Amino acid sequence: MSDHTTNPPPGRTGGNILAGAVQPDLFVVLEATHDWPIKDDISSMEYPIFSLSKNRDTRIRVYSRAGRSVRIIPSVVGASTVFDKDILIYCISQIVRGQGAGIKVSRRVRVDVYPFLLGTRRSTGGAAYERVVDMCRRLKGTTIETNIKTNEKEQLEGFGLIEDYRVTSWTKNGKGALELELTISEWLYRAAVDFDILTLHPGYFSLGQALERRLYELTRKHCGDKAWWEISLPLLQEKTGSSQTSRRFKQDIKEIVRHDQLPDYRIFLDESVKPNKLVVMTRENAKLVRDANKAGKLSWVANFLQKKLS
Structure with missing residues (x-):
């Protein structure tokens, strides 16, 4: 991880429970940079998987067209939103970048939150670290049931957009994540490693x-x-x-x-x-x-x- 040079995050408490031994299936994102190629999977660009609502959205939504269907089933904390998607875009982009650099990648990704906030043009104030945890809660709780193909593989699947997440380093108040690990769904991972993706303009994050x-x-x-x-x-x-x-x-x-x-x-x-x-x-x-x-x-x-x- 690179040193923080501006607007450093709140002080860390605890520590990385994986210190001294990185699990074989853990992909640690490459050094932080403000100029990284932004990748998004084609299927979630085409289909309305993410909620547009500013408020907690607990509706079950269904979209069907040309034999393809997707059902979005949120948890009680609400459906994952278009802005929650930023962390998935970040992980997919880093996986593609790592693969291009010849680094072994996996669905399980360690994210240093400060570079993520900078890279996606978000505030780096204290509340931002708490919002990242909320993002993970919604992404984990939202179930997607679909027969949409990724890389030409079609099957009916039901899954969360992330399978699990774990905060490995907290802010001083114990509410925000400074570092976390998450496992993206196999559906999204297939899109990343098989290049079923498109590059986005960096200005996307400013919308x-x-x-x-x-x-x-x-x-x-x-x-x-x-x-x-x-x-x-x-x-x-x-x-x-x-x-x-x-x-x-x-x-x-x-x-x-x-x-x-x-x-x-x-x-x-x-x-x-x-x-x-x-x-x-x-x-x-x-x-x-x-x-x-x-x-x-x-x-x-x-x-x-x-x-x-x-």
Whole structure:
């Protein structure tokens, strides 16, 4: 682990119970860095596994499409949220990074919380270390039942997003985690080691709204390296997992379109068609113009861009 140079975490108490002997099945994340390739598994980007709610969400949610289904069954502490997912993204990214460096990796990961908070652009204040424990509680308690494939392997599975967690070093008040170990699900681990993943822009962690993050995930998955992507608002709402009324959902989409903060992509609302559509375009202007010209849609693209500028 690297030395902390700024905003050091609260003082440690206790110690690492594994001191002197690292278990063979334990993967210790590589040295902390602010510039690490952010990896996310494709299946959880596509399906609304994580709750968008700011409040405790104990609803059982079901999403089905094209023969694929996922049922999310939360515990009494509430469903895991889009923001809880950060620690899974961190672990998956470190596993991929370790594998690329020729290091033996495993589903069991040791996480130094301070670098995790910095790397995911979170506050490093005292309460942040307590929130990490709450994240683990929700991730452990949320059961996912699905037949969605990872790396082309399909079977009905029921599992927690993490199998277990253990705080190995606490803050002075005994409520927050300075260091912990957790075991991610086999489902997510398969995606990481078999590269069933996509790279996210670091700006993802700066998106402050859950819906913004879901929009970016879906856009990254479906638009990818293409110049544009379109989706109807009813289907988009289904894919985001939003439980709002369609009217409120549209209002929130309009606000996100107005602020235009998604990394790599511009977003527009097309109200000229029924149902209305979200239109996503790359911010790479040269690529956008080239592909639009080839497809005979240059005026279509220009119309959206002019509206954005007006």
